[in-house]
Amino acid sequence: MPKITAARVITTCPGRNFVTLKIETDAGVYGVGDATLNGRELAVASYLEDHVVPCLIGRDAHRIEDTWQYLYRGAYWRRGPVTMSAIAAVDMALWDIKAKVAGLPLYQLLGGACRQGCMVYGHANGETIEETLQEAERYIEQGYRAVRLQSGVPGLKSTYGVSKDKDFYEPADADLPTENLWSTEKYLRSAPELFAAARERLGWDVHLLHDAHHRMTPIEAARLAKDLEPYRLFWLEDAVPAENQESFRPIRQHSTTPLAVGEVFNSIWDCKQLIEEQLIDYIRATVLHAGGITQMRRIASLADLYRVRTGCHGATDLSPITMSAALHFGLSIPNFGIQEYMRHTDDTNTVFPHGYRFSDGYLRPGEQPGLGVDIDEDAAEQFPYRRAYLPVNRLQDGSMHDW
């Protein structure tokens, strides 16, 4: 059995910050895990370096579940994004090692492929509806079967998901939080117009998605979900903050628009009620922030009992290591729904060479043993950490709101 001999945290910033854990063994095989928590990266780096790594040395790398339980129960202060991102990094690295030792791509160890590839969605955005639709057409021409639409809101200087750089969206844009101003009223008027124009221009053969990014009250979200019904969205995401899982009941009572939530979830307990009461259609939790492949398999199994499908988060603040792990996971489960795919920059892809490839609207992880991704430590060294924060949102009266 491969014994863990070393574990190192590598922090790099090829355009945005990433935290990576590299676990080495006496079998000459190492594994990599993503530990990136956008805007709070150094908290996870320290959690790993100062509290987790000392416990890993000498452990049997093959005992993945036991290590997961040891780190989860052993923390005493369970759950939370910092703890679960750290556990996820260990978990991804150990699955990488196990599959490398077996000489198999990870999905084979997880039960083999349930599908030919993971359908992905791209991100079309623009200041205006016209600009957004032109971007959507560009993604459709590239072969995307699903496109998320995010458009500027008339009367607002900025809104979530609209960026100057159309190919690479990075919200952590400053070394102190950027302050945005928000108006739900203005947004509720413009979002239905975007999707009416989209169906008119793009037709019905492309899946359309939208991210409301936690900004509405339940009844506002119910109104938007109802207004969007004629446009048959694939999903409306993060309609309301989901700490109160019951807040999805009024949305569900008023609309048949499919609902997705969970990119900020870090535990099965964050989504248990949403799934068991069938208040959602897609669970967005992902390998990185939800405790690794080991916990994601439990979440997917619970979701499958209630016909809820996965729709893992895949923004650029999750490294290619998480994308690789999500694709192996997504290939292997029966209730895969869709995978978010925000493309990384060339510098990021240089630091994290990987085998996953896009074609015909799908991503496939490749057939290399393990996760099929690596970290080039020399390249990583070229990009020192640079503090960066996600924006904050205020309402027109200056009160804090959700970003």
Ligand SMILES: O=C(O)[C@@H](O)[C@@H](O)[C@H](O)[C@H](O)CO
């Ligand atoms: O659905 C999404 O991809 C977004 O919600 C993310 O871009 C999110 O804003 C970032 O991951 C936050 O770091």
Ligand SMILES: [Mg+2]
């Ligand atoms: Mg989102």
